[in-house]
Amino acid sequence: MRKDERGFIVKRGFILLCVLALVLSLGGTVLADNVIKIGAIYPFTGPMAGTAQMLKNGVLMAVDIINNKHDFDFLFADTEGIPSLNGAKIEVIFADSAGDPKTGMSEAERLITSEGVVALVGCYQSSVTKTASQAAERYGIPFVNGDSSSPQLTERNFKWFFRSDPHDGLYVRQQFEHLVELEKQTGESLRRIGLVYENTETGSNVAKATEELAKEFGFELVEKIAYTTGATNLSSESTRLMASKPDVVMMGAYISDQILFAKTFKTMRFAPKVWHNTGAPGEPDFIDSLKGDANYLFLRQGFCADQVENKPVLVEVLQRFRDKFGHEMMADAVRSFHAPIVLADAINRAGSTEPEAIRQALLETDIPGKYCLSPWEGIKFDPETHQNIYGKYIICQIQEETFYTVFPSAFATRGPVFPFPAWEDR
Amino acid sequence: MPKISRKTVLTVLLYLGIVAITPLCSKAPFYRHVLIMVGLYGLLGVAWNIMGGYTGLYSFGQSAYFGIGAYTSTMLLVKAGVSPWIGMICGGILAAIVAAGVAYPCSRLRGPYFTIASQAVARTFQILMTNWDYVEGAIGIPLPLMADTWWLMQFKGKMPYHIIIFSLLGIAILVCYYIERSRTGYYFRAIRDSEEVASSLGIDTVRQRIIAAMVSAFFTAVAGTFYAQYVLYIDPESVTQHALSIEIVMVAAVGGAGTIWGPVLGAAILMPISQYARALLGGAGRGIDLILYGIIIMLIAVVRPTGILGFFQRKPAIEGEGGDDIGTTITASTGTDDEVRGSAGQS
């Protein structure tokens, strides 16, 4: 017994020490001179962790361009740091939301008050962005979002919230425009739509927009299937969808389920004429894991690597990204890339890190299209909603295990493969 | 009613003292947020403990009641402008009614069967909420930002939330004291030790189990309302998720199930560890904080199988100070597994 007791005391002391060490080390944030801190919140743990790494690298790429000299034509490329603030460097402090709204909120508060960030970017999942931007609103700190697509975010008319990326409503509209164009090109009817979406915030928003716009464009929704994310088996979903004989499948899924859907469709030999998707197939693992089975899907993207033809600066940025991180810059990294650039531009014009000054400068943001990696005419925020009025998507198709832009025609580098080839003929 | 002893007065004063002093140590909102999380999870742990700790029925479905609390008050506020305080009571009552409805058919379930059943109910509830358009389904409900008033339970600062959650926790603890000393508490423990024996002593075990479930659900729902008012955004994924149910069990288990202060202590230990570990290591994006969290939980379980509260109690309380007597039974009767298993109602 006595020996046991001593053991307990030692262990008890050890655990207490651990706790103490954790608490103490928190206080040890050192403030460096001439550094502007920006907070970035992403879901580094949980099922979205892979995407979070891509988003993080996009932010770091932007910071690299802002902080260092580069020999290509881009915002802040020829200077080091923020010129109007004596070359002050941008430092990004990353925080983990774990995909949880409550954590997103508290991390935003911590970044603002304990880390002293002057602005926030993030948080990918719209539910987390909602609460984190509420915190920013309460503290009066600018929040620039480049990677959440829920329409509600900019419908709140927040004073401090800005979004460079387009939202789900816009993208579904473009999808229908694409379908109309496809009908014109091929003369085939694509009026029967089968809608499949994950039962989450994003999926439900996509579904809502699709339902509304299908009516507006005169398409018929023949099946509407909500499924549970992380389902172990998607055969009943696929079977139902197949039974409704749609011309077009419109899918709002996350990459994991998207992989499983592709495999299930293949097994069942289900090949609708068009298979349209959200950004999920644009995740780096999608083509890697599915190889040839990933071909001929259409997906919305904020960016596609083939756009180098239209935008020479991309060559340099993409190369730089490859060197720095050892992998390709994918659409998610481009989305998160814009936010720090927008912020740095505003801080530079404001010549100050005062929140109100940055906010005023953000309202006057007018970044020309050539400094956007996405194929936009530029970045300019709506004075009421603070949504980027130029934000829009392109529609890509996977061909030969690579992404090619197929719509709008101004950006298209290839014609679409239509219809979706039968699985056995590949 | 038990007599008010000096120990009770001291405990109350100590509680009030700690609650009043801790937020003043630092003005950092993150620090205060951690304290509020301690209060919130403390309340959830205490609520779980009323059923899990005393009657030995381990619910892994508390998230359903949390969700009912969050959604009831929020819907009342958004659709009818009802004060969250009233919504809190309504949510609590609704949750208690639902809990009774679930507890009755489940009243013959023991051990892991009960645990899985509670999980199944909560998961089903989550699926229903996700698909119910009237409550905005998966999109969730943002609470309207309104004036800072006590009536609307909405504040810019953290202190009012701190006061509210620790008052609620205080009330829950008082209820626990009352239960522990009352005949009901005696019935609960009898059920935990052996349902057969309890029922042969003439205790209406079904009735007692339903009472425990109702009280537990009530406080869990109250915590749900507080969460909604604090975070100002609810969706099925955050207020009805299974991970929440597990976190609640962790808090109670780490501190010491079956004791009044165990769950509070568990929250006071786990919340700072997980929050600060994430703040420190989470940004690296490799899950290191959660690896540590897993190790710490395993360590606690192996070193202190009855919870941390034993750290501070040299001698385990003999006269039924809740769960620690489970521990005593084990160390005293080395090996007879049946006694240990009896604690989970399994024979």
Next chain:
Amino acid sequence: MNVGLVQALLSGLLMGFVYSLIALGLSLIYGVMDVVNFAHGEFLMLGMFLAYWFSVLFRLDPLISIFIIIPLLFVVGVGVYKGLIKRILNGTRISQILTTFGLSVFMANMAMFLWTPNYRLAERTLTRATGDLPIFGVHVGIPEVIASLGSIIVFALAYYLIRFTRTGRAIQATSIDSEGARLVGINIDNIYAITFGLGISCVGAAGVLLATFYYIFPYVGTFFSMIAFATVALGGFGSVEGSFVAGILIGIIESLGGFFISPAVKYAIVFMTYMVVIILRPATGLFGW
């Protein structure tokens, strides 16, 4: 409509066999040791990742590497038992929950730390074992068929081991009365180690078979453990036969419920079925004791 029904029924049945095998490990460990292993899904994940790494590093198809992975996971299981589970066997139920849950958090995040959170599919070198098969006018995947056949084989082997070998009889004796087993000279500690190893091998084998067609990532276990718990409770904790029947039942209910009612609520249907069964047969499930 008929075609859809056949399709749903077949895929539900095929998946059901895999569920059975996953549940077997959980049920076995509970039946013998009275420990509910919350890290069960993470061992499934481990099996899937092992299959992936063997396929990438050594160009071994999961259907070949399964013969290496099953013994490997047996050793892992015994190691985890000796290092961790043994220490909590005499503890309270709540400390067992804490430990195995802590283990699951640890394993999932360790996998993320070591192998990144990327989604992967195992590389198939046995190309004949891919593609699909026409049955009754519908198409089912050959990997799914092999996975379910494999599950049946592994299940049958485990069943044989438990029911008809000396060790198996010792395991049974221990599960019925560990004190009595000790008295007749059975080394309980060894039996526990073997049981835990066996349980982990079973779920690991299911992981390898799943890896032939399912995506792999560090948190994949949580999806399956949810199903596994419902399966085990439906079949009856500790019942081998129960796991088998319940796994198939759940596979079919999930598939048919999704097809006829709505995919959005298919898991709610599974859980409600479980609730009905458990209320009708409390404390036993379908086959439990």
